[in-house]
Amino acid sequence: MKSVFTILSLALALTAAANAHAEEARLTLKVDVGTPSGTVQVAVYDSEDAYEHGNPVRVANIDVAHGQSEVVFEGLTSGDYGIKAFHDVNGNGRMDTNPFGLPVEPYAFSNNAVGNMGPAKWDRAQFAVSGQTDHQLTLR
Helix, strand or coil: CHHHHHHHHHHHHHHHHHHHHHHEEEEEEEEECCCCCCEEEEEEECCHHHHHHCCCCEEEEECHHHCCCEEEEEEEECEEEEEEEEEECCCCCCCCECCCCCECCCEEEHHHCCCCCCCCCHHHHCEEECCEEEEEEECC
């Protein structure tokens, strides 16, 4: 009887370890930019609330001036994510806008979603991340 419990305990431990490993994900984000200068500032969000209120779970800078075109986010939990990014062409650390508050530097949202009178909404930008996931943004 003791060996049955030992085998059952081992099976449960292996199942738990496999499930924990299966939940961990890796996201590779590739960006296309028109001008190879400055950096692309990237923010990754794990929920609609975080996306709408600007609370990213991960951030990164892609140094396109020095030939970088991608970033890898490891250790994510499998689930839905959204991305906001902008190309800081002049390297001043912020998205430049015109006097009306409209962006004058290229930007993008995951799924290359387009907003209507503002940023793209979560329902257009969200995408599933599990295992190894590749995603591409075209900044415009």
